[in-house]
Amino acid sequence: MGIMVERIISALKKNSRYKDRVEHIEILLPKEPIYGELKKDLSRNIKNYLLKKSIKLYKHQCDAIESLRAGKSVIITTPTASGKTLAFNIPIFERLARDKSATALYLYPTKALSNDQLKVIKEFESLSGIGVNPNVYDGDTPPNKRPKIREISRIIISNPYELHQVLPWHYKWQKFFGNLKFVVIDEAHQYRGVFGSNVAFLIRRLRRICSFYGSEPQFILSTATLANPIEFGENLIGHQFNLISNDGSPKGKKYFIFYNPYFDGVGTLSIHQETKDLFLFFVRNNLQTLCFTVSRKMAELIALWSKKELKESESYLVDKITAYRAGYLPVERRGIENNLKNGILKGITSTNALELGIDVGSLDSVVISGYPGTIISTWQQAGRSGRGVSGSLATLVAFQNPLDQYFMRHPKIFFDKSHEHAIIDLSNPYIVSGHLMCAASELPIQLGEDGIYFGDDAEDILKALEKQGLVQDTPNGWVYSGKGRTTEAVSLANISSEIFKVICDGELLETMDRTQAYREAHKGAVLLHQGETYMVEDLDLKNSLVQVKKRDVDYYTEAMKVVDITIIEEIEKKEIGNFAFSFGDVEVNEQYVGYKIMKYDKVIGMEGLDLPPLNYKTMGLWFTIPEDIRKKIKDENLDFAGGLHGIEHAMIGIMPFHVMCDRWDLGGVSTSNHPDTMEPTIFIYDGFEGGIGLTEKSFELIVEIVKMTYELVRDCKCENGCPACIYSPKCGNGNKPLDKKGTILVLKKSLSKMGIEDV
Numbered sequence: 001m002g003i004m005v006e007r008i009i010s011a012l013k014k015n016s017r018y019k020d021r022v023e024h025i026e027i028l029l030p031k032e033p034i035y036g037e038l039k040k041d042l043s044r045n046i047k048n049y050l051l052k053k054s055i056k057l058y059k060h061q062c063d064a065i066e067s068l069r070a071g072k073s074v075i076i077t078t079p080t081a082s083g084k085t086l087a088f089n090i091p092i093f094e095r096l097a098r099d100k101s102a103t104a105l106y107l108y109p110t111k112a113l114s115n116d117q118l119k120v121i122k123e124f125e126s127l128s129g130i131g132v133n134p135n136v137y138d139g140d141t142p143p144n145k146r147p148k149i150r151e152i153s154r155i156i157i158s159n160p161y162e163l164h165q166v167l168p169w170h171y172k173w174q175k176f177f178g179n180l181k182f183v184v185i186d187e188a189h190q191y192r193g194v195f196g197s198n199v200a201f202l203i204r205r206l207r208r209i210c211s212f213y214g215s216e217p218q219f220i221l222s223t224a225t226l227a228n229p230i231e232f233g234e235n236l237i238g239h240q241f242n243l244i245s246n247d248g249s250p251k252g253k254k255y256f257i258f259y260n261p262y263f264d265g266v267g268t269l270s271i272h273q274e275t276k277d278l279f280l281f282f283v284r285n286n287l288q289t290l291c292f293t294v295s296r297k298m299a300e301l302i303a304l305w306s307k308k309e310l311k312e313s314e315s316y317l318v319d320k321i322t323a324y325r326a327g328y329l330p331v332e333r334r335g336i337e338n339n340l341k342n343g344i345l346k347g348i349t350s351t352n353a354l355e356l357g358i359d360v361g362s363l364d365s366v367v368i369s370g371y372p373g374t375i376i377s378t379w380q381q382a383g384r385s386g387r388g389v390s391g392s393l394a395t396l397v398a399f400q401n402p403l404d405q406y407f408m409r410h411p412k413i414f415f416d417k418s419h420e421h422a423i424i425d426l427s428n429p430y431i432v433s434g435h436l437m438c439a440a441s442e443l444p445i446q447l448g449e450d451g452i453y454f455g456d457d458a459e460d461i462l463k464a465l466e467k468q469g470l471v472q473d474t475p476n477g478w479v480y481s482g483k484g485r486t487t488e489a490v491s492l493a494n495i496s497s498e499i500f501k502v503i504c505d506g507e508l509l510e511t512m513d514r515t516q517a518y519r520e521a522h523k524g525a526v527l528l529h530q531g532e533t534y535m536v537e538d539l540d541l542k543n544s545l546v547q548v549k550k551r552d553v554d555y556y557t558e559a560m561k562v563v564d565i566t567i568i569e570e571i572e573k574k575e576i577g578n579f580a581f582s583f584g585d586v587e588v589n590e591q592y593v594g595y596k597i598m599k600y601d602k603v604i605g606m607e608g609l610d611l612p613p614l615n616y617k618t619m620g621l622w623f624t625i626p627e628d629i630r631k632k633i634k635d636e637n638l639d640f641a642g643g644l645h646g647i648e649h650a651m652i653g654i655m656p657f658h659v660m661c662d663r664w665d666l667g668g669v670s671t672s673n674h675p676d677t678m679e680p681t682i683f684i685y686d687g688f689e690g691g692i693g694l695t696e697k698s699f700e701l702i703v704e705i706v707k708m709t710y711e712l713v714r715d716c717k718c719e720n721g722c723p724a725c726i727y728s729p730k731c732g733n734g735n736k737p738l739d740k741k742g743t744i745l746v747l748k749k750s751l752s753k754m755g756i757e758d759v
């Protein structure tokens with residue numbers, strides 16, 4: 001396979017259709033395994049298990065086992081398929097074998113992963129003979145089975161949503177929680193942003209209850225590579241962590257191709273046509289290929305176009321291509337799995353929003369159509385190719401978006417160390433407030449002891465809740481005094497207590513915050529939910545309801561807004577050379593003026609919107625541009641306001657590389673004269689009530705961000721600005737004024753004031 005892959009790559013590089021578009025090929029060298037030794041031998045039972053499975057432990061697995069044996073909490077960041085699960089299952093089984101009452105809780109984000117883990121644990125149990133009675137306990141567990149599971153299971157697999165529902169009933173779980181020795185949180189990087197900040201307080205509620213019943217579990221986090229693993233672990237759990245990051249598992253050789261339809265700054269063919277051609281190129285070269293697309297519709301179109309083209313030339317391949325979608329029956333899914341394994345299928349397309357949910361095994365080649373938004377998901381998708389240790393291929397097809405294009409010009413940044421920070425905000429007052437209310441309903445809150453869980457503002461927030469009649473100060477502590485179940489009022493996926501319900505045919509599809517509803521669920525919007533498209537028929541602001549209908553469309557919408565911003569309080573200011581940045585509380589006023597209808601990146605229509613303005617307090621960063629820079633821009637006959645505006649857009653495009661979020665989770669304002677600063681000012685703020693830590697972290701990393709913004713705009717091959725640099729599809733001012741040269745010069749001069757000359 002290795003030789004074949006090399007031959008195909010050299011064919012690609014020689015082919016006049018493709019060669020200019022291949023911007024970079026990274027060769028990831030094969031790696032030999034690094035095995036490890038344990039200080040103290042494993043028990044015979046566990047050795048038996050390893051023997052029967054023919055497993056020899058890698059160094060990083062041994063490190064994790066030793067840390068857990070020593071009573072530490074660990075965060076494991078080695079890649080998927082490096083044997084992370086075994087690294088924590090061994091010490092957990094070791095402990096549960098020794099201590100017959102000890103228990104462990106495993107939290108997984110999806111049902112499919114929970115079921116996979118149940119299989120693994122059951123096998124461990126039967127091959128080792130260590131009885132733990134594992135069970136999944138979630139929303140689908142029948143009520144009559146629940147008491148038995150709580151009684152006999154020593155390993156329970158669940159998810160955060162279920163834990164949120166379970167905690168108020170902790171007295172039924174006394175035995176399990178009282179003996180809880182380990183909590184495993186797999187795929188922990190998914191717990192970031194609004195969801196992650198909620199889960200962080202959910203975990204604190206769990207720890208408080210465990211402490212009440214006399215246990216203090218160790219935590220095991222398994223995550224993808226992050227820039228801030230230790231900080232992330234400590235924020236999510238409130239514990240110190242040992243980091244396990246030196247991967248000892250073997251790797252096959254991998255070629256990673258960066259393919260750029262916009263290599264010339266123009267892009268003559270649509271990205272979807274480019275994707276289809278590449279997909280077919282690999283399939284025709286006999287590489288079993290999986291193609292990830294942005295939507296299910298696209299996945300289907302690419303499969304359809306491919307079949308059509310093959311019908312003319314190579315009809316024997318037509319039936320070897322299929323689109324994968326959610327909702328297949330188990331028998332259909334098994335059919336696809338089998339046909340992939342025995343090689344009958346050569347090509348499969350799927351939306352990247354979809355957890356594949358099937359065991360596709362490992363393929364020869366993966367095509368990723370469009371940067372999926374995080375480096376983590378890019379690697380996860382790329383990781384679908386690579387059988388054992390033989391060579392494999394991954395191709396990223398760049399869209400005309402800022403980060404896609406930045407990586408094409410700076411591949412080293414992509415393959416270097418991780419820059420992505422997973423953000424958890426422990427100070428959003430709305431989130432803290434919701435979980436304080438839940439906690440008060442679980443056990444009375446004593447401010448002295450419980451301060452460690454809920455932070456310094458807990459008392460003020462409790463007093464505010466008291467005024468609303470939701471909590472009461474009693475001799476035992478603060479207790480919940482509201483009506484209804486607190487866990488119903490607090491959603492792990494949202495911030496405010498005012499949650500919008502998205503309804504499709506009478507069924508609840510998802511929930512969103514008000515800011516998100518304005519942004520994504522206005523009337524006429526196309527809502528993307530797990531790769532499926534829905535049309536918004538009505539946004540009912542009074543009753544916080546969104547009515548949608550499932551519609552199979554191949555266009556999408558972008559809401560446009562104009563924003564006003566007021567500084568409430570500057571919390572921190574930092575000077576870098578002769579340039580200053582500020583961070584603090586701001587109040588924004590967003591007016592959604594209309595939306596664009598887009599098809600294959602082209603605007604095909606515009607509609608107005610009649611929504612009242614959206615006002616909320618959040619956190620933001622800002623900086624002013626000194627007078628001499630403004631003068632310099634004028635002297636060069638460039639547009640100063642257009643330069644500021646370009647910086648605002650480009651910075652927002654770059655920031656998700658540093659603070660993992662959707663680009664639209666951030667908002668911005670730029671003005672030649674802001675009333676609060678009396679100077680030309682650029683603002684970037686968190687698009688969530690109370691803020692969610694995005695601009696706070698960006699403030700810490702601001703020099704890197706400004707530098708990268710400069711490189712992005714400077715290196716873009718367009719003439720006067722494009723969606724890959726200074727244009728923003730959501731700009732409420734129709735991308736006016738904008739001046740690319742002005743943007744570059746203001747950034748260059750600003751960096752020079754910070755003492756950074758040659759970037």
Ligand SMILES: [Zn+2]
Pocket residue numbers: 716717718719721722723724725726
């Ligand atoms: Zn450009």
Ligand SMILES: [Zn+2]
Pocket residue numbers: 645649728730731732733735
């Ligand atoms: Zn704008």
